Amino acid sequence: MSYTYKDLLSSEGIDFFAPIPLRETKIIYNRKLTQMGIDENGSALIILIPYYVSGEEKNLSIYAVPRDYHLYFSYLGERLTATLSLDYPEYVFRSAADNAPINEVDAAVKAGLGMMGDNGLFISPILGSYLFIGGIYTDMPCSKFGIFDKVTDKTECIHCGACRRACPGDMDSKTTGCLSAITQKKGVLTKDEENLIIKTGSVWGCDICQSVCPYNKNIAETKIGFFREERIPYLSRNIIEEMSDSDFAARAYSWRKRETVIRNIEIIDRKGEQNA
């Protein structure tokens, strides 16, 4: 039997996905599933969406260089649910670009797509960790998606310690001490927080614990056109100020408003002027 939804994913450049019964997942928002018309007898199709592109001089996290992933996934989700509904008209299919009803990282590990890294990120043994995880939810039983081999039986990384050694912030406090969280904080930063931004030169996010991870060595670039187009790898005050409101809204950093990114750029620029 040929599966149209697999052809659609393959034509997008998405090679790794797997279904899982919802009963085996950690359901976070039962209400959301109910609103979708789905209960725990249904299943989820977990999809790995790689975004890695190499060779750019940049001052922000790789994920934030192209337009916001959510734009991509809402469009992909629409096409996937339409395709699945044609193939299986007796079932309901819903996508969740944001606020997934289950813990999708946990589901991706349980579905055999990859493992948890000590840096707190999901890692595929083939794609590495520069990826997003998306989900399609349905009342269809898992078995109807077809037969899937696990990509890996491993659930944890090799614990090499490279990410912890390289981390400039506090890996154990991803909400406060992590540079990625600090660059996204609103308002005035502490001297220590400013120094971390100056030290790394990052105006948005932090990829250090990914860049040193052995699973990210020699990974392939994404084949997905959306992540290869309209890239802004280096942000300056002018670039941020000159973006139209709709262009700015299409960027991952827009949820923190222009002021937050400009504040980070100014912290780095101020230091540069002092050293000149």
Ligand code: SF4
């Ligand atoms: S994102 Fe950066 S600061 Fe945060 S845990 Fe990873 S290396 Fe540390």
Ligand code: SF4
């Ligand atoms: S750098 Fe090492 S310890 Fe950290 S996530 Fe990668 S494999 Fe695990």
